[in-house]
Amino acid sequence: MINIDSKEKCCGCWACVQRCPKHCITMVEDDEGFLYPKVDSSLCIDCSLCEKVCPVINQGEPRMPEGVYAAKNLNEEVRMASSSGGIFTLLAEEVIAKGGVVFGARFNEEWDVIHDYVETIEGLSAFRGSKYVQSRVGKCYSQVEEFLKKDRKVLFSGTPCQVAGLKRFLRKEYDNLLMVDFVCHGVPSPGVWQEYLKEETARQCGGKKLILSHPISNGRDAHIESISFRNKCLGWKKFSFALTISVSNGHGEKKIVLLSEPLNKNIFLRGFLADLYLRPSCHACPAKSLKSGSDITIGDFWGIQNVMPEIDDNKGVSVVMVSTEKGKEIWGEIATINYEVTFDDVVAANSALIRSVSLNRYRNMFYGNRMNTIEMRVASLTSISFCQRCHRLLSVILLRLGLLDRLKDKLKKIS
Structure with missing residues (x-):
């Protein structure tokens, strides 16, 4: 039990x-x-x-990918609508073109993040783009199994631990299953996400009642129209959180309120990146170093400007790590702009691939102070001194240059 x-x-x-x-x-x-x-x-x-079937009790072995690439989708419109280089869409389109089914994370009517499946190319847009909230898997593993037993091709995409969970759940290999995970920093609390949404919408709309899922039913309601965690209006590297809300003026007319904030200004993203409300297991992740058993791992190729600056146009470049024969097969079938790189090139600025994030010492303070708003708690716990800002800036610069780990190693040897 x-x-x-x-x-x-x-x-x-x-x-x-x-x-x-x-x-x-x-x-x-x-x-x-x-x-x-x-x-x-x-x-x-x-x-x-x-x-x-528990992926924490039964962890896989660390792996090295058989092929590592920097890649872009040839379709600029799709790439701009994607978090990085738009590679997930290409993989998913290939599976659907063969009569397959694609599972991924989408928003539901209440703007919670859930796992679901689609069988059409048009439906893929709901899965596109990062969603920095832990998704509810629900019955998806059972649904995957049903499709596989009917000999349907299935692409399942999710966090490394979700892919590891599916692999353990199935208890056997299926030739018609393609598992795709991504380089994961950690998953924020769905509860905190809902609190943030209600607070932010009320603030943007002058305290008007929030209607998350249903059309405006009276003259005083606000309705969320769209959410994007990774809007590229300021470019790929300095992505923005974008929230679109429609508000009634009380006379049957609506106006649109648009919140667009860069990652360092948006309160929810600041708390996420400071690791204030990640799931506790994210600090001891059971699926780092490709232990999930996925066929392909994708993600943002942070640091590409140091590896191949000639392909960095600040519109998004994906890293693609192919780990199995099934992964090789579909990778050879899709059309991309791609360049072979090394695993070390990727890890240099993507430490989340092999290392769990550290526990923020203020995490308990965040959850212990329920009297204040999300905004007040995050702002107070992420405020840093001038010296801390300089230290953080230097760390970021060294990380992007691929020098941070080398410096840490040298300091360890000295001490």
Whole structure:
């Protein structure tokens, strides 16, 4: 029987919930806004399947990719609408063109992030772009299994721990399954995300009532129209958070309110990048160093300006790491602008690929001060002194130049 005695030992992948033959496990939200499995022991038959499919208990081995590339989608419109180089869309289109199904993360009507599937190219737009909130997997692993048994091609995309969860859930290899994960920093709390949305919308709309999912029903309601975590209006490297809201003026007419803030100004992104409300398991990630078992890993190629400055146009470049024969096969079938690079080129400015993020010492303070707003808590806990700003700036510069890890190694040898 699955027993979460420490929250860092559960990544929230839903594998145990879906594999339980007695359906005695449910996901319950904790006071930080994350979901954890809860077992009804009166129904449990001690089959241990929940433990056998857990990707934290049963971790994979670290791997090295068989091919590493810097890549771009040839379609500029798709690339600009994507977080980085638009490679996920190409992979997904190839699977759908062969009669397949694609699973990914999208917003639901309440602007929560959920996992879902589509069978049309038009439906892929909902999956495009980063969503810095942990998604609810729901029944997707079971749905993947059903499609695979019907001999449908399936692409499942998700965080490394979600891909690892699917791999454990299936308990066998399928030739018609392509698993794609991404370089993951960590997943923020869905509960904090909803708090932020309500606060920000009320602030932008003068305290008007927020309607997350339904059209405006009276003269005083505000309705979220769209959200983008990675808008490229200021370029790929300095991406912006964009929130579009329609507000009624009380006479049946609507006006549009647009919030667009760069990553260092937006409160939610500041808290995310400061690791104030990541899932506890993200600080001890079970799927770093390609341990998830994915066929392909994609992500932003941060540091590309130091590796191949001639291809850096600040519109987005993806890193693509191919780890299996299935990955090689589909990579050879899609048309991209791509250049072969080394794994070290990628890791130099993408340490999240191999290393879990450190626990922020102010994390408990963030969750302990519920009387204040998200904005007030994040602002107070991410404010830094001039010396700290200089230190952080220097660290960023050294990281982008690929010199930070080398300097740390030298300092360790000296000490």
